[in-house]
Amino acid sequence: MKRFLSLLLALLICLIPLAVPAEEAGTVSDDYDPLWKLAEPYGFKLGGAFGAQDMNNKTFLSFLSRHFNSLTCCNETKAYSLLDQRKSQKAEDGMPRMNYSQADYMISWAQKQGISIRGHVLVWDAYMTQWFFHEDYDVTKPIADRETMRARLASYIDQVMTHFEEKFPGVIYCWDVVNEAIGDNGGEYKASDPCHIRTKRSGESNCFLDYVGPDYVEYAFLCARNTQEKLGADIKLFYNDYNLFFPDKRGAACALVKRIQSYATDEEGNPRSLIDGIGMQGYMGGYGTQSGCLDPSIITNVKKSIQTYAALGVDVQLTEMAVRNFDKTKVAEHDAFYSKLFSDVFMKANTEESAPLTAVCIWGLVDAYEGMKGNYVYNLNSPYGCLLTTKYKIKTCFDAIYHTLKGDQ
Numbered sequence: 001m002k003r004f005l006s007l008l009l010a011l012l013i014c015l016i017p018l019a020v021p022a023e024e025a026g027t028v029s030d031d032y033d034p035l036w037k038l039a040e041p042y043g044f045k046l047g048g049a050f051g052a053q054d055m056n057n058k059t060f061l062s063f064l065s066r067h068f069n070s071l072t073c074c075n076e077t078k079a080y081s082l083l084d085q086r087k088s089q090k091a092e093d094g095m096p097r098m099n100y101s102q103a104d105y106m107i108s109w110a111q112k113q114g115i116s117i118r119g120h121v122l123v124w125d126a127y128m129t130q131w132f133f134h135e136d137y138d139v140t141k142p143i144a145d146r147e148t149m150r151a152r153l154a155s156y157i158d159q160v161m162t163h164f165e166e167k168f169p170g171v172i173y174c175w176d177v178v179n180e181a182i183g184d185n186g187g188e189y190k191a192s193d194p195c196h197i198r199t200k201r202s203g204e205s206n207c208f209l210d211y212v213g214p215d216y217v218e219y220a221f222l223c224a225r226n227t228q229e230k231l232g233a234d235i236k237l238f239y240n241d242y243n244l245f246f247p248d249k250r251g252a253a254c255a256l257v258k259r260i261q262s263y264a265t266d267e268e269g270n271p272r273s274l275i276d277g278i279g280m281q282g283y284m285g286g287y288g289t290q291s292g293c294l295d296p297s298i299i300t301n302v303k304k305s306i307q308t309y310a311a312l313g314v315d316v317q318l319t320e321m322a323v324r325n326f327d328k329t330k331v332a333e334h335d336a337f338y339s340k341l342f343s344d345v346f347m348k349a350n351t352e353e354s355a356p357l358t359a360v361c362i363w364g365l366v367d368a369y370e371g372m373k374g375n376y377v378y379n380l381n382s383p384y385g386c387l388l389t390t391k392y393k394i395k396t397c398f399d400a401i402y403h404t405l406k407g408d409q
Contacts (some may be wrong), residue, residue: 047361282321322364
């Protein structure tokens with residue numbers, strides 16, 4: 001029951017666009033040049049996010065198709081959305097099977113708009129479908145042995161990456177191979193582990209760590225690289241996590257990148273490059289509270305983090321950015337913060353010598369309602385921090401980003 005309730009909360013993250021009936025929704029202005037075209041000269045894609053429920057929202061889809069050249073499916077390409085228990089149980093080879101219909105519908109739409117997709121995510125312990133780990137995919141039976149679990153994971157990664165690349169060639173330009181594997185405090189990882197690999201999440205054990213093995217992160221990247229090379233596809237492989245612009249977690253992420261890069265060797269004994277990038281989720285400010293929001297140190301930390309990860313030889317993306325603001329009296333400050341984030345960090349990150357920043361993806365697109373105070377979506381995206389109002393009207397922070405990218409301010 002706990003996992004079921006947690007899953008419902010996770011699914012709420014992209015449900016904001018459902019809050020306004022279509023007849024009440026405002027029309028997003030087309031007077032603006034596409035944001036992604038303004039970002040292009042600075043060397044990074046500009047991205048957004050969408051969920052299956054958004055596919056009937058013409059106003060929101062019009063906004064996405066005009067202003068972004070990268071999109072992320074909020075939940076529909078995650079394992080718990082793709083895995084099909086009945087098909088898995090019937091598979092003659094014993095490997096997992098998936099139902100791609102919902103994800104295919106969304107990615108097909110993006111393909112028709114000429115928009116690239118961030119694949120999100122192949123391996124994530126949170127809300128993971130538990131029958132995946134049991135014998136015969138049946139929770140009434142024991143946990144499968146480690147050898148079986150490693151085979152299942154390798155097969156899952158291979159099948160998913162192959163399906164989307166063959167059906168939509170070149171549309172998925174990167175995959176978050178592993179998500180949120182780094183713990184946040186001493187109770188969530190072993191003190192002796194420099195990578196701080198998560199052993200617990202909200203008191204529950206990390207299922208991949210327990211059943212696939214202590215090297216499950218590195219192993220997942222090895223499987224993904226094997227598939228990427230087999231396909232001959234231009235797909236970058238990312239590690240994605242929140243709070244990666246804070247010093248403690250940044251240090252653990254650097255250690256993890258180094259461990260992934262030293263995990264496997266080629267036929268000549270040289271290390272294989274298994275990871276291409278770091279995805280910083282970019283939730284900026286307090287969770288459900290104004291405390292910590294719009295703090296100048298965030299901008300400093302994001303800038304330093306891009307430079308630190310770039311020094312490891314990997315790309316960097318802001319993957320789930322929401323610049324939170326819970327105080328309606330601080331709209332002007334929020335606009336200025338957003339403008340400074342772009343002008344001082346994103347627009348200066350790439351130079352002729354180094355171009356590590358490859359995408360900035362904004363998930364804080366539609367404000368939460370004030371009446372939603374305290375719930376997951378409200379806490380995550382905030383009521384005054386997004387680019388559009390609850391009725392899909394352009395806000396002044398969108399205008400601030402627009403004119404900053406144009407060089408008007």
